[in-house]
Amino acid sequence: MVDYSVHGQVAVLEVNNPPVNAFSHNVRVGLDRSIDKAIKDTNVKAIVICGKGRTFPAGADIREFDQPHKEPSLTLVFEKLEKTTKPVVAAIHGTCLGGGLECALFCHYRIAQKTARVGFPEVQIGILPGAAGTQRLPRLTGLHVAMDMITSGRHIFAPEALKYGIIDEMFTGDVINAGIKFAKSVMNKPLEDRCLMNKTVKDADQADQIADEFMSLVKRKYKGFEAPIDCVKAVKASATLPYREGLKMESRLMQKLLLSGQSAAQRYAFFSERAVSRWKMPGGNFQTAKPLPIKSTAVIGAGTMGTGIAVCLLNAGYQVYLLEQNQKFLENGVKTIRGIIEGSVRLGKTPMAVAQKAATLLKPTMKYEDLADVDLVIEAVYENLSLKREIFSKLDKLCKPTTLLCSNTSSLDIDRIGTATKRGDKVAGMHFFAPAYYMRLLENIYSTQTSPTTAATIMDVGRKIGKVSVLVKSCQGFLANRMRGPFAVEAYFLLEEGSTPQEVDSVMENLGMPMGPFKTGDLSGLDIGYKIQTELAKSKGVELSVDSKFLMGERISTLTRTMYDNGRLGRKTGKGWYRYEKPGGKLATPDEEEILERLMYSCINEGFKILEEGVAATPEDIDISWIYGFSWPKYLGGPMYYANRIGLDKIYQRICYYHENFPYSSHWIPSRLLLKLSENKVPMSQWCSGTDSKL
Numbered sequence: 157m158v159d160y161s162v163h164g165q166v167a168v169l170e171v172n173n174p175p176v177n178a179f180s181h182n183v184r185v186g187l188d189r190s191i192d193k194a195i196k197d198t199n200v201k202a203i204v205i206c207g208k209g210r211t212f213p214a215g216a217d218i219r220e221f222d223q224p225h226k227e228p229s230l231t232l233v234f235e236k237l238e239k240t241t242k243p244v245v246a247a248i249h250g251t252c253l254g255g256g257l258e259c260a261l262f263c264h265y266r267i268a269q270k271t272a273r274v275g276f277p278e279v280q281i282g283i284l285p286g287a288a289g290t291q292r293l294p295r296l297t298g299l300h301v302a303m304d305m306i307t308s309g310r311h312i313f314a315p316e317a318l319k320y321g322i323i324d325e326m327f328t329g330d331v332i333n334a335g336i337k338f339a340k341s342v343m344n345k346p347l348e349d350r351c352l353m354n355k356t357v358k359d360a361d362q363a364d365q366i367a368d369e370f371m372s373l374v375k376r377k378y379k380g381f382e383a384p385i386d387c388v389k390a391v392k393a394s395a396t397l398p399y400r401e402g403l404k405m406e407s408r409l410m411q412k413l414l415l416s417g418q419s420a421a422q423r424y425a426f427f428s429e430r431a432v433s434r435w436k437m438p439g440g441n442f443q444t445a446k447p448l449p450i451k452s453t454a455v456i457g458a459g460t461m462g463t464g465i466a467v468c469l470l471n472a473g474y475q476v477y478l479l480e481q482n483q484k485f486l487e488n489g490v491k492t493i494r495g496i497i498e499g500s501v502r503l504g505k506t507p508m509a510v511a512q513k514a515a516t517l518l519k520p521t522m523k524y525e526d527l528a529d530v531d532l533v534i535e536a537v538y539e540n541l542s543l544k545r546e547i548f549s550k551l552d553k554l555c556k557p558t559t560l561l562c563s564n565t566s567s568l569d570i571d572r573i574g575t576a577t578k579r580g581d582k583v584a585g586m587h588f589f590a591p592a593y594y595m596r597l598l599e600n601i602y603s604t605q606t607s608p609t610t611a612a613t614i615m616d617v618g619r620k621i622g623k624v625s626v627l628v629k630s631c632q633g634f635l636a637n638r639m640r641g642p643f644a645v646e647a648y649f650l651l652e653e654g655s656t657p658q659e660v661d662s663v664m665e666n667l668g669m670p671m672g673p674f675k676t677g678d679l680s681g682l683d684i685g686y687k688i689q690t691e692l693a694k695s696k697g698v699e700l701s702v703d704s705k706f707l708m709g710e711r712i713s714t715l716t717r718t719m720y721d722n723g724r725l726g727r728k729t730g731k732g733w734y735r736y737e738k739p740g741g742k743l744a745t746p747d748e749e750e751i752l753e754r755l756m757y758s759c760i761n762e763g764f765k766i767l768e769e770g771v772a773a774t775p776e777d778i779d780i781s782w783i784y785g786f787s788w789p790k791y792l793g794g795p796m797y798y799a800n801r802i803g804l805d806k807i808y809q810r811i812c813y814y815h816e817n818f819p820y821s822s823h824w825i826p827s828r829l830l831l832k833l834s835e836n837k838v839p840m841s842q843w844c845s846g847t848d849s850k851l
């Protein structure tokens with residue numbers, strides 16, 4: 157767990173716990189012994205700590221947070237480093253995060269490879285840097301930088317870390333050699349000034365002002381999250397309390413957060429995000445199928461979705477042919493893409509070099525022939541099956557045989573698109589979420605024809621463009637919109653039955669979603685829902701009118717039709733749900749419980765049907781889709797996790813209740829899987845893919 161070697165007068169302690177050298181219990185024991193050994197060895201005059209393989213330790217072992225704590229604690233081990241009279245050097249490469257950075261802050265010196273990253277990402281799993289990080293970082297950087305890093309959890313690269321004084325020097329080449337060389341250069345220097353616990357915080361006199369500034373920032377930016385607030389309190393304590401008192405405060409807040417439901421849910425989300433990359437489908441999985449190399453791509457349609465998708469591909473270094481049917485649309489598309497990228501450079505989110513390269517990679521065109529040699533096409537025209545089939549048939553005839561043809565459809569059956577071609581194995585769905593350059597979810601969809609190689613390739617492209625990708629089987633609405641369907645439909649029914657959009661929205665916002673369904677509708681455009689409904693009806697041979705209350709015996713709401721007819725398309729026309737007047741403030745308090753249950757339980761029921769049918773392989777696929785596709789609050793872990801927390805039997809009973817009351821809504825027909833799991837009281841650990849997080 158810790159490889160110990162002596163090179164002349166320098167002891168090298170190499171943490172060896174793949175994949176990320178986390179400080180598991182065995183590592184803590186190994187490190188503790190190695191430190192004692194190096195301190196006792198009179199031939200050793202300096203110590204280097206580093207990580208074997210790809211990285212410096214990336215923090216405590218998060219999987220251990222659910223188990224009873226075993227000594228020695230990280231702080232106990234690290235304190236030995238600061239106390240020794242031999243200089244200790246942290247030689248950093250890869251990612252030095254959380255407990256890893258805390259370890260480095262107990263060392264007397266820190267050096268890092270130029271490409272290394274350091275940071276305190278604990279806030280993202282609902283805790284704070286609890287091994288003295290909140291007390292030691294401000295002593296190096298001052299309060300402002302420490303507050304920013306600790307409350308945001310962002311990683312910074314070595315050059316920025318050097319600027320803030322977090323590292324002393326950057327190096328290139330081998331970590332151990334660099335560590336030994338540096339250790340020799342500081343062997344006989346006094347250490348008192350190198351011990352952070354002896355230092356004071358340089359901007360301590362502004363502690364109140366800086367803490368107030370960050371407190372209001374985190375309350376606004378991370379609404380509903382507990383950890384950022386406690387991070388501000390703990391960091392402030394570094395400036396207002398003596399070191400040991402500050403540590404006690406940090407420890408109290410850490411214990412509280414560790415035991416909180418939010419942290420457990422956020423840790424579940426952390427592991428789920430990784431679990432969804434281990435995809436499987438009939439005939440293959442992430443281990444057996446290898447992705448094809450993709451260099452050049454094409455996006456068809458330069459509307460909102462097409463331009464957003466093009467930005468994702470360009471930023472990741474892919475060549476992108478942007479195809480539109482006329483010059484005006486094409487020019488507008490190019491202008492939009494440039495605007496998005498320039499805006500991102502201004503905000504410091506996209507480096508100038510990336511933006512400059514992106515400009516050279518964009519190839520606007522109106523000729524399908526230009527797409528003949530691309531490796532991947534993503535079609536992003538509006539939701540119309542005949543139009544999409546026409547485009548795919550054309551592409552099939554024109555593109556080289558290996559080109560993958562994907563659709564950004566949010567609802568249409570991929571099988572029906574694929575049959576327009578003679579290469580069904582190379583046809584798949586790549587469903588981006590608006591705005592495509594910002595939302596992290598990518599829903600990849602396979603049809604009965606799609607090959608595992610195609611799935612592996614689009615999952616790989618998803619990873620390379622920075623998305624969290626889930627793989628699902630094609631069905632009406634796929635995972636995300638199918639499950640979101642009952643949510644939206646129930647919201648309309650609630651309106652028809654007397655609720656206001658504001659009431660419905662506020663219930664969901666109080667749950668922690670950034671926006672309720674009506675504000676989201678205004679944002680995405682109310683014409684989309686209307687068109688999907690009309691297309692669906694047409695596919696069943698039915699013409700809908702504003703008076704339609706049923707489609708094939710199923711209750712429907714045509715409210716979007718009313719909105720559409722009145723030109724109320726949401727934000728884009730300046731009026732949508734939020735131009736409706738409140739009925740005089742005399743309405744009775746809304747039944748919040750019913751709103752919550754009807755919106756959430758209906759789609760949770762759908763989630764279990766999605767699992768039952770194998771559309772999604774695991775509840776993590778569903779939860780991650782909600783977190784990254786619908787901005788579900790991570791601290792609630794996703795709807796399936798949320799359902800498990802409430803209790804499957806309660807959920808099942810309420811679903812039966814609504815089924816009795818709303819017999820014309822098939823989404824209330826209780827899922828058989830839900831019944832089975834609730835009857836048998838099966839714990840979630842047995843029906844999820846196996847994260848070890850507390851469930």
Ligand SMILES: CC(C)(COP(=O)(O)OP(=O)(O)OC[C@H]1O[C@@H](n2cnc3c(N)ncnc32)[C@H](O)[C@@H]1OP(=O)(O)O)[C@@H](O)C(=O)NCCC(=O)NCCSC(=O)/C=C/CCCCCCCCCCCCC(=O)O
Pocket residue numbers: 175176178184214215216217218219220221224225226228229230231251253254255256277278281284285286287410414427430431
């Ligand atoms: C950037 C990464 C490091 C790497 O990213 P990437 O290369 O893309 O790889 P991934 O797919 O993300 O990860 C590979 C697998 O490794 C698993 N993993 C990653 N990090 C950890 C971890 N810290 N613990 C356990 N497992 C980890 C990951 O899940 C993958 O496996 P799988 O596919 O899921 O099977 C990236 O991984 C990353 O960002 N990681 C998270 C880094 C992080 O959050 N670090 C901070 C951790 S918290 C911390 O350090 C806290 C310190 C203070 C401790 C005080 C605790 C007090 C109470 C403790 C209770 C008991 C614990 C005892 C500790 C003590 O002594 O105090």
